[in-house]
Amino acid sequence: MTFDLTSKTPRQRSSWTEIWHLWTVIVPRRSINGQLVYGKVWRRHDGRDWIYKKFTEYDGEAAA
Numbered sequence: 534m535t536f537d538l539t540s541k542t543p544r545q546r547s548s549w550t551e552i553w554h555l556w557t558v559i560v561p562r563r564s565i566n567g568q569l570v571y572g573k574v575w576r577r578h579d580g581r582d583w584i585y586k587k588f589t590e591y592d593g594e595a596a597a
Contacts, residue, residue, distance in 0.1 A: 553577045555588060 560570040575586040
């Protein structure tokens, strides 16, 4: 639950703000060999800011 500072009443957070989704990011700089830097991260909105977590890929067969 969050508070709207203008009305002083609690309001419910949207359900989509609690869901992590996979996001591809492109960093506006180039690596040593001149290629763009990009990768995948988990992203979620907490009602105010975006929260990012590192995404680690794994081989499904190796994990079994």
